[in-house]
Amino acid sequence: MVIGEQGGTAADPAARAAQFAHMAEVTRQSPGFVRGWWGTDGDDPGLTHALVVLDTLDDARALKRMIEQNVSGVRLRLMEIGVEAGGTA
Helix, strand or coil, X not given: CEEEEEECCCCCHHHHHHHHHHHHHHHHCCCCEEEEXXXXXXXXXXXXXXXXXXXXXXXXXXXXXXXXXXXXXXXXXXXXXXXXXXXXX
């Protein structure tokens, strides 16, 4: 999983939605992409958070490198998923 944090989230809801849609579209094309979430920080609306699950740790490393080469001001972390839990439906 790639966990990201970036400042500069658009204040306007329509602009923010467009920003998130662009991030999602670019990320969706990454090898090994499984699922992703993008949203604003609940305590600091100027921050964006992203959680992106990929098939392998190598896929996550590749996505992290791509983002670091193309996006400034982003803080990224890799997390190897050890346990997964789902809700009851």
